[in-house]
Amino acid sequence: MQQGIESSARIGVYVCHCGLNIAGVVDVEAVRESARSLEGVVVVRDNRYTCSEVGQKSIADDIRELMLNRVVIASCSPRLHEKTFRTLLEKSGLNPHLLEMANIREHCSWVHYDDPEAATEKAKHLVRSAVARARLLQPLSRAKGRVIPKVMVVGGGVAGISAALYLGGMGIKTYLVEREPSIGGHMAMLDKTFPTLDCSLCILSPKMVEVAECENIEILSLSEIEKVEGQVGDFRIQVRRKPRYVNEEKCVGCGDCAAKCPVKVEDEFNRNMGTRKAIYIPFPQAIPPAYVIDEKNCRYFTQGKCKVCEKVCERGAIEYDQTSYTETIEVGAIIVATGFQPYDARGLPQYGYGRFANVITSLDFERLICADGPTYGKLKRPGDGKVPKRVAFIQCVGSRNASSGDRGYESCPEMGPRAEAAEPKAYCSRVCCMITAKQAFMVLEKYPDAEVYVYYIDMRTAGKGFEEFYRRGRSEGIVFLRGKPGEIEETDDGCLRVVSEDMDSGCILDLTFDMVVLAQGLVPPHGLVELAQKMNLSRSEDGFLMEGHPKLRPAETGIDGIYLAGCVQFPKDIPDSVAQAGAAAAAAAVTCSKDTIEIDPLGPVIDAELCIGCKLCEMLCPYGAIRVELTDKGPKAKSIEVACKGCGVCGASCSTKAITMKHYTDSQLTAQAKAILEVV
């Protein structure tokens, strides 16, 4: 049968110039001519842009007029345009799986620009290989998968909140999963936002309330993703729900429990600068507005007796017997919005963070200057509570640190190995310049006679109103010094001596400050590696999640049905996070709007004659998608199509070679391997 198809193959070969992207290196005409004589080839053409309307039309015309039944396109990566051309085939009445692409751009012209001759030869081979495969391609019918019109948003920061609100507003059932007791994320910790100096919580809090009130949104706080199965349209997600020990429905947030709770611990929401009780609410505007017991510190959990909170709670909301459990939730799409974590400034010991009390980070500063913070908005230095008169800001701490990052770390062996979040990063964290400009401004606003210095490498103020804001800061007397300080020393009175070279004047500056604020960069959140693995998502070199396409699919991922919003893709400011959340929500809504989704039919084909029922396939299949069942001819392997993802492990392992894979058959791959090497 395969023979039959092979001899009747009518193949059209289209070699793309891609403007000069390919034609600038590869001799496109030569490649075209070399394909002309290949078996089964009916027509060869070259196009300036095959993906353009003109290019596509010429293919469609050929399919009709020359009765092509296979199409080979030599152009860019199939990862870019396979979908485009499959759609074209489908519209022209051909099965979309009768397309094969030869990647002569990413794998050829773009990497062999220094050797056009060899690149041309290589391109010829790639085309031969594609034609050989095309000859053996079989039409496949796509299975239809169901679509669950629900979405899960992972991460309840401003990006996750915005995405959930967009989706909820469209009437789509949305689960908002947050691992902390409250949604809000880092934005809830900020005092003001740049460049408008809006109070951060004042603009975020109404949105959080909206989430709580939206009937389509369900908040799963204190929850983490445990396992993700399934595919676009039909994901099954196991969520670990940790106990709050307080009944969310019953708690009205009166605070009687915390008032009486005997245990005081450091308050992480205030960056450990204040204290909270063992039963607490992270911040007054928290959503869900319920208290939570910190079991690590609660006297009842650690010592077995206390229960004061239970006694004082009039509503009987305290439930010590809550336990953690997993819940399985089915959704059609997932939006990952797990944000970032601030760079751990202890990774650069030359600045003394963690050793010198009055060296703080930008996030610490936000809590210090916030009216709700540990000092009720008075800028007091942590060491002695004095109001600082001279404040320095140091930029790019943990960012833009391509090579010099390690300086000094070895000299502090007592610090132990550097944590992942303390590893200085090469990239620019994008928001720190403006954060510093804002904070410097806020110091002056509160204490007009303070002296404020900013040490910077470059000021990056690209954004609406950003440059104007920065200029205003300058004109109000903030001193900007170009140059990164080498080291900070602590003086006897807790002040900090900063020595640096002023790049503009060439002078060595030796200045002493009451307080130093380090503009810490943004790094991937802890747990992202594991989450990416659970969802099969790729991470970029910087450690953040990789987008579907850097330009055109910034809110998508490589996995259909999983989308990105906010800093988990890369550091960005609040408006950009919100905008991306909108894009992700729109993409997720598109997925949910379909009745069914077509699934690539790449499963195994089992030759029951050859199968001996050895179960090797069953043991190796990661999805339980192939089983050995007893038939009247003995035990035989059987594929379970809906579970199969088409990886091909069974086919390549089968002990009797009884299994081959659709669209990646043994004969197709072998033919490809032969043709790619054919000496012409």
Added chain:
Amino acid sequence: MAEQVTVDVNQAEGVLETERVQGLEQASGTCNTIEAQRVEAEQVEAEQVKVERVEVKHAVDAENAFDAEEDLGKEGAFEPVIVGFLCNWCSYAGADLAGTSRLSYPTNLRVIRVMCSGRVDPGLMLEPFLSAADGVMVLGCHPADCHYMTGNYQAEQRVLCVKALLAHLGIASGRLYLDWVSAAEGARFAELVAEFTNQVKKLGPAGCGESQEGLSREEFIRRVRVAKRVCEKEKFRWLVGRRKALLEEENVYGEKLQAGKFNDLMSFVITEECLRAAIELLAEEGPISCKEIAEVLGMPAGKVLEHTAYLKRAGLLELHDVRGQSPRYVALR
């Protein structure tokens, strides 16, 4: 000698058989253990892979120091042809990134896309050698990152076993190469291609007197065909497929197979199957007697006789005629 062999055969078949029966029994439990296996594998594999990679690096470095400069400058210097099987999700994407970043690397590599490195059959790894390839690369996602969870681990098992097979046949196992490239590692991809190209350059053209193996083209092809045939053999494939589980999981009696023991078993299977494959291939060319086979292969006639008998029982050979004193066989394929 002959007796020794028989005992071994029985032992080996015994192990295989028990293995299979256990496999059948355990099969139902397998799915549950996959997750645990994966987590454990992350650690174990990461270790193993690290070690391996370091070794490869050293080897390559040493070679670089050697004569890279001279060779590269020479007019008409040997330019190896390399075929790469890249998984769609990580390594192919990594190769695309090398393209978008315009990172130049040697033109020697030609890529075939597969969905997962786990799709690459042991036989497929060898196929290119039958044509003009001097080296074959299999690239997949990093451990624990495979889009299909465990495909790359299987690819690793296969490459390890096929390398052992090549080594047994006197073919430089360095012609086959496995590594991991993530979608973000365009630069790493370009480096690996350059490194491997260099490594193959050192090995010389496949099947050429001057190469490291010193095999003629004809002999090289013959051996690759033997290897390919072995890769189709049930016993070999079963062992490859079970390797990871055998070494890492405990059987129902709470025992794990020691690596050394597995290697013994594997090399025993390889030795047997190579000989059988060689006999089959000869008999495919036309009627041939045991004596002639023994001469061509340089093997003791007794051994050949034994395997010929086995192949006849297995229905792979049949008696063709009797010339003079000796019966001649042909393959049934």
